[in-house]
Amino acid sequence: MQIYFELFMSFFKIGLFGFGGGYAMLPLIRHEVAGAPHNWLSMVDFTDMVAISQITPGPVAINMATYVGYAVSGNIFGALLTTLGVCLPPLIIMLLLAKFYLKFRKNQYIEMAFKTLRPGILGLIAAAALSLMNAHNFIDKASLVIFAAVFVACLCRIHPIKLIILSGVAGLLLY
Amino acid sequence: MNELWQLFWSFFRIGMFTLGGGYAMLPLIQHEVVEKRQWVDSKEFIELLALAQTAPGPMAVNAAVFVGYKRKSLAGSIVATLGMTLPSFMIILFIAMYLIGFRENRYVESFFKGIRPAVVALIAAPLYSLGKAMKISWFGIILAGSVAAAIAFADISPAIMVIVIAALGLCLGIIQKKRKAA
Numbered sequence: 001m002q003i004y005f006e007l008f009m010s011f012f013k014i015g016l017f018g019f020g021g022g023y024a025m026l027p028l029i030r031h032e033v034a035g036a037p038h039n040w041l042s043m044v045d046f047t048d049m050v051a052i053s054q055i056t057p058g059p060v061a062i063n064m065a066t067y068v069g070y071a072v073s074g075n076i077f078g079a080l081l082t083t084l085g086v087c088l089p090p091l092i093i094m095l096l097l098a099k100f101y102l103k104f105r106k107n108q109y110i111e112m113a114f115k116t117l118r119p120g121i122l123g124l125i126a127a128a129a130l131s132l133m134n135a136h137n138f139i140d141k142a143s144l145v146i147f148a149a150v151f152v153a154c155l156c157r158i159h160p161i162k163l164i165i166l167s168g169v170a171g172l173l174l175y
Numbered sequence: 176m177n178e179l180w181q182l183f184w185s186f187f188r189i190g191m192f193t194l195g196g197g198y199a200m201l202p203l204i205q206h207e208v209v210e211k212r213q214w215v216d217s218k219e220f221i222e223l224l225a226l227a228q229t230a231p232g233p234m235a236v237n238a239a240v241f242v243g244y245k246r247k248s249l250a251g252s253i254v255a256t257l258g259m260t261l262p263s264f265m266i267i268l269f270i271a272m273y274l275i276g277f278r279e280n281r282y283v284e285s286f287f288k289g290i291r292p293a294v295v296a297l298i299a300a301p302l303y304s305l306g307k308a309m310k311i312s313w314f315g316i317i318l319a320g321s322v323a324a325a326i327a328f329a330d331i332s333p334a335i336m337v338i339v340i341a342a343l344g345l346c347l348g349i350i351q352k353k354r355k356a357a
Contacts, residue, residue: 013334015231015232016231016232016334017231017333017334017337017338018231018232018233019231019337020228021227021228021232021233021234021237022233022234023298023301025233026298027326027327027333028332028333028334031326031330031332031333031334035330044291047291047294047295048278048287048290048291050294050298051287051290051291051293051294052267052270054194054294054297055194056194056263056266056267056270057190057191057192057193057194057262057263057266058190058193058235058259058260058262058263058266058267059200059233059234059235059236059263060233061232061233062233062236062260062263062264062267063263063267066263066264066267066268066271067267067270067271070267070268070271070272071271071275076268079264079267079268079271083260083264086232086233087232087236087256087260089231089232090230090231090232090233090236090237090240091236091240091252091253091256093230093231093232094226094227094230094232094236094237094240094241094244094252095240095244095249095252097226097229097230097241098226098240098241098244098245098252099244101222101226108348108352109345109348110229111348112344112345112347112348112349113341113342113344113345113348114229114344115344115347115348116318116340116341116343116344116347117337117340117341117344118309118315119309119311119312119314119315119316119318119319120318120319120322120336120337120340122302122305122306122309122311122315122319123318123319123320123321123322123323123326123336123340124322124323124326124333124336124337125298125299125301125302125305126299126302126319126320126322126323126327127322127323127325127326127327127333128298129295129298129299129302130323130327130328131326131327132294132295132298133295136291137291137292137294137295138291138292138295139288143288143291143292144292146289146292146293146296147292147293147295147296148296149296150292150293150296150297150300151296151299151300154296154297154300154301155300155303155304160297161194163293163296163297164290164293164294164297167289167290167292167293168286168287168289168290169286169289170289171285171286171287171288171289171290172282172285172286172289174285174288174289175284175285175288175289
């Protein structure tokens with residue numbers, strides 16, 4: 001029973017503090033699922049799930065919630081709880097915003113907070129990249145070459161799915 | 176009833192056919208809710224984006240809640256969110272139940288060895304264009320760097336960092352306002 005409560009609370013927290021969406025939510029997800037105290041996923045599992053999220057439909061936070069919920073509890077109920085947990089805070093907050101949005105739109109205090117939150121979100125994304133730069137994900141020099149090539153290709157606006165499939169094929173040829 | 180079903184179905188399609196999540200989903204959401212269904216006009220869509228970025232959580236979920244609420248109030252937002260999340264939920268559940276074991280396979284393993292550094296690059300590369308788009312200042316760069324270091328090296332919870340950054344913005348804003356008033 002305890003584990004279901006912990007799963008729900010972790011993903012509720014991710015939904016509540018996950019500002020910036022997408023990659024900006026990754027360090028928060030990693031903090032909750034791949035590391036002390038929970039250690040639900042290894043760093044390699046986590047990286048692989050980010051990759052799987054890129055090549056499957058839907059937001060990465062939802063994909064991650066469903067996967068961790070099922071993998072940890074071993075049943076669909078766990079997956080339902082985590083997915084519900086991650087959706088509930090945005091649902092409540094967005095409902096309030098939608099209801100009062102004319103008032104919120106020009107609220108000066110919200111604007112003040114967002115002046116630092118916007119660059120802060122870049123920091124969150126950078127943190128996700130930094131914590132994944134480890135010996136599990138970079139196993140040899142070829143890894144560095146793949147990293148550099150994908151980095152440049154991504155700046156040239158080549159689609160992420162193509163890049164993932166190409167680097168997977170490179171992996172097949174190399175390893 | 177009919178429009179609730181339409182809301183569910185529209186967001187189900189958005190959830191089903193957008194790979195990657197986040198900003199990649201915007202064009203499809205816009206096509207579905209602005210052009211095809213005309214649930215919101217393009218001015219409201221821009222406001223929706225601003226609000227979706229203000230609220231925490233996945234942007235696509237926020238968009239679903241907003242459009243659903245606008246058309247059919249609470250029931251609409253719940254139905255739209257359900258439609259949005261259901262495709263990911265089913266697909267990931269299928270992968271977790273039946274496919275994840277294949278990772279032990281030699282070829283799948285090699286495939287993932289190639290993918291892992293690529294994922295890190297995919298996360299890191301948008302930093303440049305995002306920074307440029309928001310016209311980041313030196314102060315912003317230092318702030319972002321400190322946030323990244325605090326989380327990645329000192330293992331401070333990102334939730335705490337979010338609160339600290341927002342509080343910092345509030346303090347700076349209030350100080351600036353007082354100075355102007357003085």
